Amino acid sequence: xxxxxxxxxxxxxxxxxxxxxxxxxxxxxxxxxxxxxxxxxxxxxxxxxxxxxxxxxxxxxxxxxxxxxxxxxxxxxxxxxxxxxxxxxxxxxxxxxxxxxxxxxxxxxxxxxxxxxxxxxxxxxxxxxxxxxxxxxxxxxxxxxxxxxxxxxxxxxxxxxxxxxxxxxxxxxxxxxxxxxxxxxxxxxxxxxxxxxxxxxxxxxxxxxxxxxxxxxxxxxxxxxxxxxxxxxxxxxxxxxxxxxxxxxxxxxxxxxxxxxxxxxxxxxxxxxxxxxxxxxxxxxxxxxxxxxxxxxxxxxxxxxxxxxxxxxxxxxxxxxxx
Numbered sequence: 015x016x017x018x019x020x021x022x023x024x025x026x027x028x029x030x031x032x033x034x035x036x037x038x039x040x041x042x043x044x045x046x047x048x049x050x051x052x053x054x055x056x057x058x059x060x061x062x063x064x065x066x067x068x069x070x071x072x073x074x075x076x077x078x079x080x081x082x083x084x085x086x087x088x089x090x091x092x093x094x095x096x097x098x099x100x101x102x103x104x105x106x107x108x109x110x111x112x113x114x115x116x117x118x119x120x121x122x123x124x125x126x127x128x129x130x131x132x133x134x135x136x137x138x139x140x141x142x143x144x145x146x147x148x149x150x151x152x153x154x155x156x157x158x159x160x161x162x163x164x165x166x167x168x169x170x171x172x173x174x175x176x177x178x179x180x181x182x183x184x185x186x187x188x189x190x191x192x193x194x195x196x197x198x199x200x201x202x203x204x205x206x207x208x209x210x211x212x213x214x215x216x217x218x219x220x221x222x223x224x225x226x227x228x229x230x231x232x233x234x235x236x237x238x239x240x241x242x243x244x245x246x247x248x249x250x251x252x253x254x255x256x257x258x259x260x261x262x263x264x265x266x267x268x269x270x271x272x273x274x275x276x277x278x279x280x281x282x283x284x285x286x287x288x289x290x291x292x293x294x295x296x297x298x299x300x301x302x303x304x305x306x307x308x309x310x311x312x313x314x315x316x317x318x319x320x321x322x323x324x325x326x327x328x329x330x331x332x333x334x335x336x337x
Contacts, residue, residue, distance in 0.1 A: 053153065169182075172201050252264075
């Protein structure tokens with residue numbers, strides 16, 4: 015079973031060292047996120063000449079702050095120095111990030127996700143000139159780049175999953191409870207078939223929030239903080255969690271919205287930790303991670319250590335869950 019890891023936010027030198035460590039541990043892909051303070055493509059460029067066989071990916075970059083052409087050009091350039099593959103993970107992010115940080119209107123996110131993914135594929139197809147007349151973006155008469163850049167979409171709700179089925183190479187679900195992944199992927203499958211595509215060609219790469227500690231409660235608390243943050247700060251995440259935990263998700267979002275961060279974390283139940291993350295002693299966490307990885311729908315589970323976990327526990331978690 016292939017597996018990946020999202021590199022935690024560190025200085026460039028430390029990130030390069032950790033990427034090499036992940037490669038040595040047998041991981042197949044190193045991904046990097048992007049919100050504020052660190053640039054995903056600069057980070058991956060720094061990592062590229064430190065590793066020798068591991069894939070590099072963005073998980074995720076948003077579709078509002080860069081144009082589809084800029085995303086395509088950045089990913090295509092990265093393929094020239096990456097030792098193996100480059101996977102471009104894109105998503106709509108949240109209104110908070112797009113409007114308050116980037117100063118852009120959070121307009122028609124699902125449609126923009128669809129068109130951005132489709133246009134990036136056209137821009138990296140290696141032949142012809144690109145013409146595209148979409149509802150959120152139109153381009154005319156520019157040559158395609160010759161680069162192998164599979165596009166993964168961070169899609170939670172049904173409309174975004176349908177976009178994934180129509181145009182994406184991979185699916186990056188986050189905060190969809192693990193027992194719900196198969197039924198959620200059915201939407202992708204049906205739409206792909208309707209579009210004449212083979213759903214088996216779409217890689218399912220779920221985020222797996224993970225933490226290990228000698229005291230299992232410490233590890234579980236890290237997952238609680240991670241879940242509270244996402245449920246509280248993004249409506250799409252809240253709805254995804256609410257598919258299995260509607261009352262709990264509502265309580266978390268309400269507490270978070272009122273600035274009661276501790277109450278929001280406390281509202282994350284034991285059942286939610288087990289359905290949405292992996293936590294415990296190293297042996298317990300590995301057993302749980304292997305169970306998630308063995309789900310029929312999962313192709314490439316991605317270890318995501320929550321923000322706020324110190325470097326020692328982060329490295330220990332990555333080592334404990336390595337192939």
